[in-house]
Every structure is written in structure tokens, then in C-alpha cells.
Amino acid sequence: MALVEVRSVSKSFQRDTQKITVFEGVDLDVAEGEFLALMGPSGSGKSTMLNLLAGLDQPTSGTICVGGDEITQMSPKRLTAWRARHIGFVFQFYNLLPVLTAFENVELPLLLTRLSKAERREHVATALEVVGLTDRGSHYPRQLSGGQEQRVGIARAIVSDPTMILADEPTGDLDAKSADEILNLLQRLNTEFKKTIIMVTHDAKASERAQAVMHLEKGVFVR
Amino acid sequence: MxxxxxxxxxxxxxxxxxxxxxxxxxxxxxxxxxxxxxxxxxxxxxNVGSESRLVTRSATGITFPLPQSYFQRLGGTEGVKGVSWGDWFGGIYIDQRNFFAQFAIDAERYLAMYPEIQVPEDQKKAFLAERASAIVGRGLMNRFGWNLGQTVVLKGTVYPGDWEITIRAVYTPGTKSFPDNVMYLRYDYVYERSNHAAEPGWYILKLDDPASAAALASRIDGLFKNSSSPTKTETEKAFQAGFVTMxxxxxxxxxxxxxxxxxxxxxxxxxxxxxxxxxxxxxxxxxxxxxxxxxxxxxxxxxxxxxxxxxxxxxxxxxxxxxxxxxxxxxxxxxxxxxxxxxxxxxxxxxxxxxxxxxxxxxxxxxxxxxxxxxxxxxx
Structure with a gap:
């Protein structure tokens, strides 16, 4: 049984009087521990699919199950709690809070848990160690390079040990060297820590790091 | 947290x-x-003022004085236990910015009628013994840094001239709402120095029975209705409230x-x-x-x-x-x-x-x- 099961999912938007269909009747299976790259041209709906998998958006029709939970049936309140527990999100533009240090940014998801302050510290220290930023915990985002910011973003995504990591163009804003480091890190999270990762990218080089690549073309996923 | x-x-x-x-x-x-x-x-x-005291003033307005002769007639009215009077002195201390209230009072009777003006007995005696003297509120003393026994000069506006007044007593208000920033002068001194020009600005009447205040006020005003100085009588509380409405x-x-x-x-x-x-x-x-x-x-x-x-x-x-x-x-x-x-x-x-x-x-x-x-x- 796949960790992620997407069945007959359609997504369309209403813009004024015009109905815009992003994709229709899409099926997708992602196995536990898989590192999947979703590729496709701009506007193909890759990020929309990622948002649906994260429970940030709702499909027009169809069902999405993650780890046996049908998230398309959940109330917004339940979905928020589910997301906090199961999803680690890595953004293209890092989206760190500028007023918080790297340590505090990584700690954000843990504030929603019942962990004590000491336990939170321990988890954050571990996450920063995994991404190689142990000595940058007290730095603010403006004091970090783009690559370092993204590594903090990844530490934030893994700190609560989520079921899967969703990465939306994680190397899209980075130079080649930094992008390589980030991809190495994601690969390591997948192989060493057995994390399920779904990464949206339109960089063919980046997709080579994944175990599987799917192309979203004309509303259909092609392996 | x-x-x-x-x-x-x-x-x-x-x-x-x-x-x-x-x-x-x-x-x-x-x-x-x-x-x-x-x-x-x-x-x-x-809410300042007593229900058991009436104030009789000119019906024309508070700035118009009443004849001295009203004292006897008011005192003789049934239901009136005591009568005293006061007048606005209106002096300037050094500068107009130093404004404070000064009343020329019918000293002994006025003080007897106002337990709110609490003065040590020896100071009260000193005030009553010296005509060019004053009782001053504690707040006013503090404001100007005055001392007991100090002589201050007021420039008269209603009664012209420089008035040298010696502070012989300091009062503390008996109630919180009673002002502590008033100077009480002796009316007899003002009367004498003004060449008998001074007249009572208002009369204070102490009542036998506060419940009869309304009827008594009406009766008093009836006494002077056809005189050259008709009166308006009301409880002291209503009199104060009148100021507030201003x-x-x-x-x-x-x-x-x-x-x-x-x-x-x-x-x-x-x-x-x-x-x-x-x-x-x-x-x-x-x-x-x-x-x-x-x-x-x-x-x-x-x-x-x-x-x-x-x-x-x-x-x-x-x-x-x-x-x-x-x-x-x-x-x-x-x-x-x-x-x-x-x-x-x-x-x-x-x-x-x-x-x-x-x-x-x-x-x-x-x-x-x-x-x-x-x-x-x-x-x-």
C-alpha cells in the first residue's frame, strides 16, 4: 500500500466567469520512503498538486489519502492539526521569519507540540546538526546565505519528524553550488533517515537526485 | 507563554x-x-454643600449685593436657627495668574455655621482677635509656600487698594469635597476699609429642620418679593449645583x-x-x-x-x-x-x-x- 494515494483528483479555478482547469482525474501513488520528483512546465499544476498533498488546498473532486488518512474529507481544523503532525514543507524562497533566529525558526513547528522547552531545544539542535548549521543557531536569516537559509528551512521541515517532506522548487532561488548542497541534503534525508520526499522542480539536474521522476503534462502524470 | x-x-x-x-x-x-x-x-x-443650610442671594444675580438690613429680618424668620453672610473679595496676589477664591465673612457666626472649616482653637482666637487677618486653606498655604503669621498683600479689585492681610489661622477641610484653597477675610475689616461700601453678597441660613428647606426658602423670597432687592433662596447644595450648571x-x-x-x-x-x-x-x-x-x-x-x-x-x-x-x-x-x-x-x-x-x-x-x-x- 502506497503512503500517498491520489485518486481521480481534479482541480479547477473560477476566474471571473471563466473556469480554468489545472488538471482532471489525476492518479498518483507515492510509496513510503520514496524520493519523488514532480516535473512539468510552468502552470502545469505541480505546485497545486503539492498544496493539495499538504492539505493547504482542496481538490475540486477526487480523494487524497496519506498514510491511510483521507485528507480530502477532513475539516479545516482537523486538516491544520494533521498538517502540523505529518507534513514538513520546504519553500522555494525559504520563508523564514526574519525576526527570529535560525534556532527559533526551526523551533516554530515544535511550539505546537507538548514538548518541554528542554525537549524542544534538543530536537532543534539535532535538526540543525543534520543540516550542518549547529553553529548558526543564533543567526538571523539576514545573516545567512541563501543556501544556509534553505538549510534552516529544511531543518524546520524535519524537526517534528513528519511523515513526509514536500519541497516546492527548493533549489529554485539558489546558485549551482548551494543547490547541489541542498539536493545532497535531501538525498541524505531520504537514504539515511528514510524520509518520504516529494519535490517539485523544473530543473532536470535536480530531478536526477530523486528515485523517481513524474512529469505532469496536459493534466496527466507520466513516469 | x-x-x-x-x-x-x-x-x-x-x-x-x-x-x-x-x-x-x-x-x-x-x-x-x-x-x-x-x-x-x-x-x-x-454634591458639595449642605442640605441644612440655605443660601439667600440677590434674585438679579450673585454679583449683586444684598442690604445689611436683611440680616435682622432673616434671623427673625421662623425656622431659621442662625444667619451669617459672606462676600466676594476678589483680590490679586502679586499676579492675576495666582488666582484663588477670597471671601470676606461675618467671622464668628460664619465659622460656627461651617464645621467643615476646621481650625485649631488658638488660631481661631487669633483670627477673631485681629481684623486684618485671614484663615487660609492648607492647599493654598502649600501652593504659595506661606507660613502662619505671614503677611500677604492683596491688590483689591472690588475694593481698591493694597490690602495687607496676616495669616492667623490655617484650616483643613472637614470633608473631601470642601475646598482647601480658599482665603477667608474678615468682613468687618473690609467694611471699615472700604468706607462702608461693602455689603453682603449672600446670606447663609442655618435651619431648624432641613425637611422644611423648600417651604422656608419660598417664604423668605416672599418676604422680599416687592423690595428693591428681591432674593433667591435655595439650599446650599442647590446653590453649588447652580455653579456647576454654569x-x-x-x-x-x-x-x-x-x-x-x-x-x-x-x-x-x-x-x-x-x-x-x-x-x-x-x-x-x-x-x-x-x-x-x-x-x-x-x-x-x-x-x-x-x-x-x-x-x-x-x-x-x-x-x-x-x-x-x-x-x-x-x-x-x-x-x-x-x-x-x-x-x-x-x-x-x-x-x-x-x-x-x-x-x-x-x-x-x-x-x-x-x-x-x-x-x-x-x-x-
């Missing part, structure tokens, strides 16, 4: 804006406390200013919170993407708003209390019993809270309704 760090850091994000907003709230609350204290003092002034429009004005200030500051605070929320719409969306529930995200915005308005409010209220209560403040000389009451402080804190909630509620609601996908697309 684990989220307090996040709120605190967001408040420090744009320190200048946060501090300026808090200062504007502080100024507004300072004004509110001052204005509300004036209103409270005005309301309290209406301030009626000021009360309205004070309220209007207060409301205008409140709404101006509300707009400032609301605008600040809207800006603060708008400029970090992406961050709020990230929090929601991380699994922060709507109520928590909107709480951050609301709590920030409350922290700004309450901290500003507390500063404003504390400063107002220090400025107006501790020194008595410049308003105290116009409003007897003027002080910043606990009620005013609590109302001020309530207003600061309302300001915080009202200015934060819209951005908080917007934060709760924020679509994560749309917001993240905007900041990308």
Missing part, C-alpha cells in the same frame, strides 16, 4: 512604529484621565474632545495594526502552512495590538496620575476635590483594552481568513 517570544519579537520588528503608536495611546489616555477627572470633579462639585457646556465640550481623541487614536492604532499585519502576510501564511491554527495566528495579531495599546495606556494613566494627583495639578485650584479616582484609572484601562481589541480585530480576522496558497503566491 511559549508564544510570548514570538509576539515580543514581532512587536520589536518595527520598533519606531510600535513606540510611536504606544506614545500616541499614552497621550490619549493622559488626556482622557485629565478630562475625566475634570468631569468627576464637576459632578462632585454638585460649567455644563464645558462638560459637554470635555466629553466631545475626549470622544474625538478616542476615535483619532483608534484610527492610528487600527492603521498601525493593519500595516503590521499586511506587511507580514506571507509570514502568517507560513505559520498556517506549518500547522498553526487560525485562532492562534489571529491571536498573535490581537495580542500584539493589546500589548501596544495597554502599555501606552498604562504609561499615560500613570503619568496623568503622577502629574495631576501628586502635585494637585493646576486643575485642582479650579475644581475642589480634583483627583484621579480609581474609577477613572479603571475606565482608562478599559478604554486601552477596547482600543487594542477594536484596532486588532480586523487584521486578526483577516489573518484567520487568510488563504495560505494565495498569500504564499503573493510573496513568491
Amino acid at each position: 511559549k508564544y510570548s517570544g514570538l509576539v515580543w519579537k514581532n512587536l520589536r520588528r518595527n520598533r519606531r512604529r510600535t513606540i510611536l503608536t504606544a506614545i500616541s495611546v499614552a497621550v490619549a489616555l493622559f488626556l482622557f484621565v485629565a478630562l475625566q477627572s475634570v468631569l468627576t470633579a464637576l459632578a462632585a462639585a454638585g 460649567w455644563g457646556n464645558i462638560g459637554f465640550l470635555v466629553r466631545a474632545i475626549g470622544i474625538a481623541v478616542f476615535f483619532a487614536i483608534l484610527l492610528v492604532a487600527a492603521n498601525t495594526m493593519m500595516m503590521a499585519a499586511r506587511e507580514r502576510i506571507g509570514e502568517l501564511a507560513v505559520l498556517k502552512a506549518l500547522g498553526y491554527p487560525n485562532w492562534l495566528v489571529s491571536s498573535f495579531v490581537l495580542v500584539e495590538s493589546l500589548v501596544i495599546t495597554l502599555s501606552g495606556g498604562v504609561v499615560g494613566i500613570v503619568l496623568a496620575r503622577l502629574a495631576l494627583s501628586r502635585t494637585g495639578g493646576p486643575l485642582a485650584q479650579f475644581f475642589p476635590g480634583f483627583s484621579v479616582t480609581t474609577g477613572t484609572v479603571m475606565t482608562g484601562l478599559g478604554i486601552a483594552t477596547v482600543l487594542g481589541v477594536v484596532s486588532g480585530i480586523v487584521p486578526a480576522w483577516q489573518a484567520a481568513r487568510l488563504s495560505v496558497v494565495t498569500a504564499l503566491r503573493q510573496v513568491a
Whole structure:
């Protein structure tokens, strides 16, 4: 049984009087521990699919199950709690809070848990160690390079040990060297820590790091 | 408490804006406390005076004197236990800015009628023994740094000339609402020095039975109805309330200013919170993407708003209390019993809270309704 099961999912938007269909009747299976790259041209709906998998958006029709939970049936309140527990999100533009240090940014998801302050510290220290930023915990985002910011973003995504990591163009804003480091890190999270990762990218080089690549073309996923 | 760090850091994000907003709230609350204290003092002034004393004055107006001969006739009226009188002296001490009330009183009888004027017996004797002397309220003594036995010079306006008056007694008010900033001179001295030009400005009547006040007042006014100086008699309380009604429009004005200030500051605070929320719409969306529930995200915005308005409010209220209560403040000389009451402080804190909630509620609601996908697309 796949960790992620997407069945007959359609997504369309209403813009004024015009109905815009992003994709229709899409099926997708992602196995536990898989590192999947979703590729496709701009506007193909890759990020929309990622948002649906994260429970940030709702499909027009169809069902999405993650780890046996049908998230398309959940109330917004339940979905928020589910997301906090199961999803680690890595953004293209890092989206760190500028007023918080790297340590505090990584700690954000843990504030929603019942962990004590000491336990939170321990988890954050571990996450920063995994991404190689142990000595940058007290730095603010403006004091970090783009690559370092993204590594903090990844530490934030893994700190609560989520079921899967969703990465939306994680190397899209980075130079080649930094992008390589980030991809190495994601690969390591997948192989060493057995994390399920779904990464949206339109960089063919980046997709080579994944175990599987799917192309979203004309509303259909092609392996 | 684990989220307090996040709120605190967001408040420090744009320190200048946060501090300026808090200062504007502080100024507004300072004004509110001052204005509300004036209103409270005005309301309290209406309750000054006794129900067991009547005041008889000229029906034409308080500035018109009454004949000395009325003393006998009033004293002989059934139901009147005692009669005394007073007159407005209106002297200037050094400069017009040093304004304070001075009354020329029918000394012995007046003091007997006013237990509120509490004077040590030896000082009272000294006052009664010396005609060019005065009893001065403790507050007035403190205001000018006068000492017992000191001679002060008043420049007469109603009764011209320089009046050298020696302070022979200092009174403390028997009740909180009785003013402590009045100077009582001796009427007989004023009468003599003015070449008998002085006349009583009003008479004070002590009643046998306060319940008969209305009937007695009507009877007294009937006595002088067809004379050259018709009278208007009322209880001292009503007489004081009459003064307060003269301030009626000021009360309205004070309220209007207060409301205008409140709404101006509300707009400032609301605008600040809207800006603060708008400029970090992406961050709020990230929090929601991380699994922060709507109520928590909107709480951050609301709590920030409350922290700004309450901290500003507390500063404003504390400063107002220090400025107006501790020194008595410049308003105290116009409003007897003027002080910043606990009620005013609590109302001020309530207003600061309302300001915080009202200015934060819209951005908080917007934060709760924020679509994560749309917001993240905007900041990308």
C-alpha cells in the first residue's frame, strides 16, 4: 500500500466567469520512503498538486489519502492539526521569519507540540546538526546565505519528524553550488533517515537526485 | 507563554512604529484621565454643600449685593436657627495668574455655621482677635509656600487698594469635597476699609429642620418679593449645583474632545495594526502552512495590538496620575476635590483594552481568513 494515494483528483479555478482547469482525474501513488520528483512546465499544476498533498488546498473532486488518512474529507481544523503532525514543507524562497533566529525558526513547528522547552531545544539542535548549521543557531536569516537559509528551512521541515517532506522548487532561488548542497541534503534525508520526499522542480539536474521522476503534462502524470 | 517570544519579537520588528503608536495611546489616555477627572470633579462639585443650610442671594444675580438690613429680618424668620453672610473679595496676589477664591465673612457666626472649616482653637482666637487677618486653606498655604503669621498683600479689585492681610489661622477641610484653597477675610475689616461700601453678597441660613428647606426658602423670597432687592433662596447644595450648571457646556465640550481623541487614536492604532499585519502576510501564511491554527495566528495579531495599546495606556494613566494627583495639578485650584479616582484609572484601562481589541480585530480576522496558497503566491 502506497503512503500517498491520489485518486481521480481534479482541480479547477473560477476566474471571473471563466473556469480554468489545472488538471482532471489525476492518479498518483507515492510509496513510503520514496524520493519523488514532480516535473512539468510552468502552470502545469505541480505546485497545486503539492498544496493539495499538504492539505493547504482542496481538490475540486477526487480523494487524497496519506498514510491511510483521507485528507480530502477532513475539516479545516482537523486538516491544520494533521498538517502540523505529518507534513514538513520546504519553500522555494525559504520563508523564514526574519525576526527570529535560525534556532527559533526551526523551533516554530515544535511550539505546537507538548514538548518541554528542554525537549524542544534538543530536537532543534539535532535538526540543525543534520543540516550542518549547529553553529548558526543564533543567526538571523539576514545573516545567512541563501543556501544556509534553505538549510534552516529544511531543518524546520524535519524537526517534528513528519511523515513526509514536500519541497516546492527548493533549489529554485539558489546558485549551482548551494543547490547541489541542498539536493545532497535531501538525498541524505531520504537514504539515511528514510524520509518520504516529494519535490517539485523544473530543473532536470535536480530531478536526477530523486528515485523517481513524474512529469505532469496536459493534466496527466507520466513516469 | 511559549508564544510570548514570538509576539515580543514581532512587536520589536518595527520598533519606531510600535513606540510611536504606544506614545500616541499614552497621550490619549493622559488626556482622557485629565478630562475625566475634570468631569468627576464637576459632578462632585454638585454634591458639595449642605442640605441644612440655605443660601439667600440677590434674585438679579450673585454679583449683586444684598442690604445689611436683611440680616435682622432673616434671623427673625421662623425656622431659621442662625444667619451669617459672606462676600466676594476678589483680590490679586502679586499676579492675576495666582488666582484663588477670597471671601470676606461675618467671622464668628460664619465659622460656627461651617464645621467643615476646621481650625485649631488658638488660631481661631487669633483670627477673631485681629481684623486684618485671614484663615487660609492648607492647599493654598502649600501652593504659595506661606507660613502662619505671614503677611500677604492683596491688590483689591472690588475694593481698591493694597490690602495687607496676616495669616492667623490655617484650616483643613472637614470633608473631601470642601475646598482647601480658599482665603477667608474678615468682613468687618473690609467694611471699615472700604468706607462702608461693602455689603453682603449672600446670606447663609442655618435651619431648624432641613425637611422644611423648600417651604422656608419660598417664604423668605416672599418676604422680599416687592423690595428693591428681591432674593433667591435655595439650599446650599442647590446653590453649588447652580455653579456647576454654569460649567455644563464645558462638560459637554470635555466629553466631545475626549470622544474625538478616542476615535483619532483608534484610527492610528487600527492603521498601525493593519500595516503590521499586511506587511507580514506571507509570514502568517507560513505559520498556517506549518500547522498553526487560525485562532492562534489571529491571536498573535490581537495580542500584539493589546500589548501596544495597554502599555501606552498604562504609561499615560500613570503619568496623568503622577502629574495631576501628586502635585494637585493646576486643575485642582479650579475644581475642589480634583483627583484621579480609581474609577477613572479603571475606565482608562478599559478604554486601552477596547482600543487594542477594536484596532486588532480586523487584521486578526483577516489573518484567520487568510488563504495560505494565495498569500504564499503573493510573496513568491
